[in-house]
Amino acid sequence: MDNAANALWNSSLHQSSNVSIAFVTTFLRFSITLAVMSFALFYLYKFLFKGSEREMQHRLPPMLIKPWPIVGSLPEMVLNRPTFRWIxxxxxxxxxxxxCIRFGDVHVIPxxxxxIGREFLRNQDAVFASRPTIMAADxxxxxxxxxxxxxxxxQWKKMKKVMVNELLSPNRxxxxxxxxxxxxxxxxxxVYNLCMSAGGIVNVRVAAQQYCGNVPRKLLFSRRYFGKGSEDGGPGFEEEEHVSAVFTILGYLYSFCVSDYIPRLRGLDLDGHEKVMKEALRVIGKYHDPIIDERIQQWQNGVKEVKSDVDDLLDSLIxxxxxxxxxxxxADEIKAQITEFMIATVDNPSNAVEWAIAEMLNQPEIFDKATEEIDRVVGRERLVEEDDLHKLNYVKACAREAFRLHPIAPFNVPHVSLEDTTVAGYxxxxxxxxxxxxxxxxRNPKVWEEPLKFKPERHLKEDGASLTLTESDLRFISFSTGMRGCKGILLGTTMTVMVFAxxxxxxxxxxxxxNGPTIDLTEAKENLFLAKPLVAVxxxxxxAHVYPVNLP
Incomplete structure (x- = not known):
């Protein structure tokens, strides 16, 4: 019995010993693996974020959210769409x-x-004069x-010279x-035809966007329509599809795409943005490219050969x-620049006019002041012309107020720092x-009294000097400023005030x-448009004789 008991005891000890050894071995392997992974992640982190030591020695702007290793705050960015409202x-x-908020290895600075905005775009303009390399812009x-x-x-210097000297010069x-x-x-x-045939019901968004699409089409291609258009002067299917594609591009251009911050993920289309952009650009190409290719061929064949044959901006580029x-x-430079010209022209004026009229419908006294000014300056026996626009200060004040309170986009086009620097002590x-x-x-309450109220009078100058739509002090943004500022301020101002007036x-x-007694001024969730397109009577x-009837 004793021998049996000893044998059993020894066997138990042996098994227990084996279990202990196995446990220790497993634990050691796990510890070594964990240590190796930790060191690997640490050095990967150091490799991806070469500036981490540098940043630890300096004070970054306050972090909006604590970033994860490697990916930064990309998970939160994806989970909180639309990202601009979250920021x-x-x-x-x-x-x-x-x-500061870090997406991947990119520091995004709201x-x-x-x-502080003036420090970036005035005092250190040259340092922040670049743009990000992102999928949609590419x-x-x-x-x-x-x-x-x-x-x-x-390339930027070359094309800037073309834009300033050839396309957007005062002479042109x-x-x-x-x-x-x-x-x-x-x-x-x-709009007059709608008054006569549709009981005066007008979709102001369609009318404003139609005008803002027609102007660049006429300037670029010498045509109003890609198809037959509408007999009442409105858009046809082709123009509606074209303008819709333009606004789609604008909506996705800087929409916080994951691959913009981790470029190696491009092609996987994790957000679905690439598919949308490609389709919108396909539509643009469907309408633009045949016209451009045919015109290039005309110049190459000698059909157009003298300076007097330069009829429009496409001719100028060719x-x-x-x-x-x-x-x-x-040909690719011409096609790309024409697309960029189109998307830079359509949105700002049409959005400002729709919002301004919506606000003014809720404050009829503003309508009265604006129309009284136009009647005093222009009269009722002719239409407003471009030479009248500089005298219409109250109308321009309404447009400025729309730009201030209802901008077309949540942020300006991003500026990228070309070197390490310090701004506002950060x-x-x-x-x-x-x-x-x-x-x-x-809408900054430290800058504007009653910032959420539409109040054009805040922009009027006591000396009566002519207003502009630009805001050099960055109290709001109508047209961007600095080296990368909008080169089409003259055209953009003319279009905005003209359609409005x-x-x-x-x-x-x-x-x-x-609709009830007032216009619902709720913003759309996904962008800054009115949630519902403005429809008015x-x-x-x-x-009657003042209204144009037969037009080319």
Missing amino acids: DELMKNVNSGIA VTCPE FTTKGYLTTALVPMGD HRQLQKKRDEEADNLVRY YLKDQKGKTMLT FIPKGSHVLLSRTSLG RLLQCFSWSIPPA AKPRLP
Whole structure:
């Protein structure tokens, strides 16, 4: 019995020993694996974020959210769509007017303070004069061949010269006035026909976007329609599809795509953004490319061969020669620049006018002041012309107020730092994306009294000097400023004030009875448009003979 018991005891000890050894072995293996993985992740982190030690020695702007290793705050970005509203909400808890959020290895710097904004775009303009290399901009510009959306470099300098000297110069602006006049007349004809045939029910968004799509089409291609258009002067299917594609591109251009911050993920289309962008650009190409290709062929074949044959901006781009007399721009450069020109022209004026009229419908006394000014300056026996616009200060004040309170986009086009620097006492690493918040600047209670109220009088000057739509002090953003500022301020201002003044002069506006006593001014969730397109009742307010009837 004793021997059996000893044997059993020894066997138990042996098994227990084996179990202990196995446990220790497993534990050691797990510990070694964990240690190796930790060291690997640490050095991977150090490799991906080469500036981490540098950043630890400097003070970054306040972090909006603690970043994860490697991916930063990308998980939160994806979970909180639309991202711009999430960032704006986080910024409400920051008193500094500047903050930081890391997506992947990119430091994104939101700014809500005008003074700090001026440090970026005035005091250190040259340091922040580049653009990010992102999927949507890459696709839109055919590999960064244009002006506004491309990083700093020789291509930008080349195309900037083309834009400033050939497409947007004051001389070219004067040469193309007749084309703009035709589209202003067509706008009036379209709305007037709706008054006569549709009981005056007008979708203001469609009318404004139609005008803002027609003007660049006329300037670029000498045509109003890609198809037959509508007999009443409105858009046909082709124009509706074209403008819709343009606004789709604008909506996705800087929409916080995952692959913009981890470029190796491009092609996987984790957000679905690439598919949408490719389809929108396919539609743009369907309408633009045949016209461009045919016109290039005409110049190559000698059908167009003298300076007098330069009828529009497309001709100007094709006709350009370098110092050796060779064609300056490739077909792809022309196509990409025309697409960029189109998307830069359509959105701002149409959005400002829709919001302004919506606000004014809720405050009829503002309508009265605006129309009284137009009647005093222009009268009722002719239409507003471009030469009248500089005298319409109250109308421009209404437009400025729409830009302030209802910007077209939540942020300006991102500026990228070309080197490490310090702004407002904070370290800004090289490669950071700086985002000036259009909404927070324009609605800043430290800058504007009653910031959420539509109040045009706040922009009027005591000396009566002519107003502009620009805001150099960045208290709001109408047109961007600095080296990468909008080069089309003259065209953008003319289009905005013209469409606004014509709609105010030619028609009285009222709220449809079915809509209730006021216009619902709720913003859409996914963007800054009115949640519902503005529909209003228009009635002619000028003598019948003033309205254009037969137009080319």
